Amino acid sequence: MTVLDHRDQADPDLVPGWLPGATAPRTDPAPLLPDAEPLRVLGTPAADKADPGLLRELYRRLVAGRRYNQQATTLTKQGRLAVYPASTGQEACQIAAALALREDDWLFPSYRDTLAVVARGVDPLQALTLLRGNAHTGYDPRATRTAPLCTPLATQVPHAVGLAHAARLAGDDTVALALLGDGGTSEGDFHEGLNFAAVLHAPVVFLVQNNGYAISVPLTRQSAAPTLAHKAVGYGMPGRLVDGNDAAAVHQVLTEAVERARNGGGPTLVEALTYRVEAHTNADDATRYRQADEVAAWQAHDPIRLLADALRERDLLDDQLVAEAAEEAEALAARMRAEFHADPDLDPMSLFAHVYAEPTQQLREQAAQLAAELAAEAEVHTR
Amino acid sequence: MTTVTREQHGLRTGTMAQALNTALRDAMRADASVHVLGEDVGALGGVFRITDGLTAEFGADRCLDTPLAEAGILGTAVGMAMYGLRPVVEMQFDAFAYPALEQLFSHVAKMRNRTAGKLPLPITVRVPYGGGIGGVEHHSDASEAYYAHTPGLHVVTPATVADAYGLLRESIASDDPVVFLEPKRLYWGKSEWDPAAGVEPIGKAVLRRPGTSAVLISYGPSLPVCLEAAEAAKAEGWDLAVLDLRSLVPFDEATACEVVRSLGRAVVVHEATGFGGAGAEIAARLTEKCFHHLAAPVLRVTGFDIPYPPPMLEHHHLPGVDRILDAVARLQWEE
Structure with missing residues (x-):
């Protein structure tokens, strides 16, 4: 095997970020062995061949997902949600990826992936x-x-590997899909998880939604790799690069990777190129670290618009579908407002319910203390 | 008249290492969902040979040699447990477990709570811990306080061969995650034990030696030192009781308080550093709950607040008989 050393050419400042409309997706300063090169499906006309029913479902869900993001962000401003990391602009990545799974497959989302969780069938409010x-x-x-939304970055990656490994040992053809972001690929758990997956030949797929920023830090400060998909090569698994705003392409690439895992082919790393149109969360100010024209370029490459164009080209987008999708989205937003404008039922005593299978003596005493405090409070209120 | 041998009674003589190995083997025989994973646990049988023969008997999938990455090992175990397995993870040494602390603190300890009881994680994390074996740096940490401070974890540590077997079996059978701390310097001590006899459950402290003057409260690697100190104390006219906590979480406050109230004097002994250590918590609780029964403040004998020393100096750091007896002498006997 020839090992090519191109380290002297690798200057992180010179690796351009991929922008929609660029003629070449990204320059590649470190050519890889031919059979190890990540497959690029950027610009693949996946939608031309996709099942019409799937495309229409994706359209509905993307429109509803966009509205969900907007409504949740509004609810943070009204103090009705503690925080919301919007995935506006990333709807195609999350929804198309989740729809590539079978019902008995497992999803391991990170905190920005509520739309993927909803696409799994979880109640949007729950x-x-x-x-x-x-x-x-x-x-x-x-x-x-669907695993809990995971906040500590990339820590859900080895969980997906372990679950997939256990499923394989059980003789089940269940597949696990782990979602993470570009920042998460810098974490040790990303490395350890991918390495374990390859060594164990686990039926797991890793989807990196490269949205360009880890809060404020751009990808060029996160990684000097030619693409994040290239990282797969070092682990001995296939890497795939896909336009994350092209729902049909994401669905195609994820379906291939999931089926490959299901059929004993082992893990795959997929990098989806997308963009976080909103700030990191409602508490963030993105104008401090990025330019408006960059945002505008990506808004022109909007996943819903791309999908609508593809549908129109195949004469699949009629007024009825547009109206139905808008109606569904508004109904969802109305349900969110109704639910979240009411105060939730809270049970303070539930704090002690699930620390251990059986509470320790110390926890029982602390629960009694809280119960006494609550009783005293209630007495003050009734007076 | 036929003679019944000790073996026919179920008694056997063995080391703590052998008892732990037997516990793993018996647990794996009893329950196909028990899977062992860690570094060098396969053909080698672990650097302390605790997993000796498990791959040969159960196959490489049941006793899995993993890549060298502790967070990856524990994170993988989390996923395995989510799918219904009962993983037993071996961390090679106390200080080598630290890369896995994020998985332990953020996921293993919290998953039951985060999911309102829907996703308990029955994971046992075995950690050979503590000093006194001449290990070079990073091989001798007494790390129990880190674990005991984290809600959601049980923290168990045996001091006898019988407990090593019984507590490990119970830990593996527990639906809660257990950090099982194995005192390295007790691995090779032999004693007679009966695997079928059973031991007190996790969370129950056991009086290893009755006494009338004061009680030494300890666990794991320091327990034999306390028994030795109690023996030596007879020459000074003290009849010391020795209480083995066996688990820090749950902490058997009821038994500890009962003994302290009856004797009025107590010293907590552990080799971990003292500041913020388990002894501080125990001494505070005993003082809060037994104040009017105390003839003297509850004292602590611990390792110094220093990074673990080089092996040629470790005997100055580890609590020994003399330091324990010095503390007993300070229990205000004249007043």
């Missing part, structure tokens, strides 16, 4: 309890085969 602040996880991970 998916938000973490961000509303009334419960860490509002849904049953086992029943929905």
